Amino acid sequence: MRTALIAGSTGLVGRHCLRLLLASPDYSRVTALVRRPFDLTHEKLDVRVVDFDRLDEADLPAVDDVYCTLGTTIRKAESKEDFRRIDFGYPSALAEQTALRGAKRFLLVTSVATDSGSPNFYLRVKGDLEGAVAGLPFEQVDYFRPSFLMGDRSDRRFLEWLGIAFAQTFRFLLFGPMRVYRPIAAEQVARAMIGRALRGEPGRHIHHYDDMLAVD
Numbered sequence: 001m002r003t004a005l006i007a008g009s010t011g012l013v014g015r016h017c018l019r020l021l022l023a024s025p026d027y028s029r030v031t032a033l034v035r036r037p038f039d040l041t042h043e044k045l046d047v048r049v050v051d052f053d054r055l056d057e058a059d060l061p062a063v064d065d066v067y068c069t070l071g072t073t074i075r076k077a078e079s080k081e082d083f084r085r086i087d088f089g090y091p092s093a094l095a096e097q098t099a100l101r102g103a104k105r106f107l108l109v110t111s112v113a114t115d116s117g118s119p120n121f122y123l124r125v126k127g128d129l130e131g132a133v134a135g136l137p138f139e140q141v142d143y144f145r146p147s148f149l150m151g152d153r154s155d156r157r158f159l160e161w162l163g164i165a166f167a168q169t170f171r172f173l174l175f176g177p178m179r180v181y182r183p184i185a186a187e188q189v190a191r192a193m194i195g196r197a198l199r200g201e202p203g204r205h206i207h208h209y210d211d212m213l214a215v216d
Contacts, residue, residue, distance in 0.1 A: 013190050035049065062102050066105065070087070074121070105197050108141070112209075116130070140203060146212065
């Protein structure tokens with residue numbers, strides 16, 4: 001049986017990912033890295049409160065699979081510098097530290113249109129992150145690039161809600177190469193992440209809308 005570590009378990013995709021990992025008979029232990037304690041208890045769950053700015057000092061277990069669903073928005077971070085610290089610094093440090101401890105697979109949520117050469121700051125940061133993880137000695141790395149995520153958020157994101165409404169209304173226009181921009185349920189992204197880890201396919205892989213629908 002496998003062991004897993006998840007960072008970002010209180011977020012939209014992360015909540016589903018944690019629930020599915022705990023329910024999976026393929027995992028005997030699931031470690032959740034959090035900034036503050038939360039109420040969920042489970043016989044397989046190991047909750048560890050860490051300072052993500054000092055992950056190199058954290059007590060991280062050796063695990064098979066690492067699920068990273070960390071992320072914020074520039075509005076919430078309040079500056080580009082803090083956004084990069086959270087969306088690049090935290091996941092890249094997590095990847096480095098878990099690779100040092102022998103993790104085999106790293107599964108990362110980024111964004112559709114991710115590109116380190118993009119003029120868009122958000123997409124450029126995501127591209128830099130994918131590049132940083134690619135160079136680490138994992139057997140398998142999977143990048144999940146959703147467009148708008150559907151699900152119940154704890155915070156309101158008006159522009160994202162507007163984007164989902166627009167994309168759903170004009171869904172018929174999003175065909176061919178544009179299908180990658182179709183909204184997708186956060187739970188489906190989580191299912192795809194776990195499915196890809198359990199399938200076990202060495203190498204570096206990028207997954208868009210149709211890829212994530214195909215894996216369960």
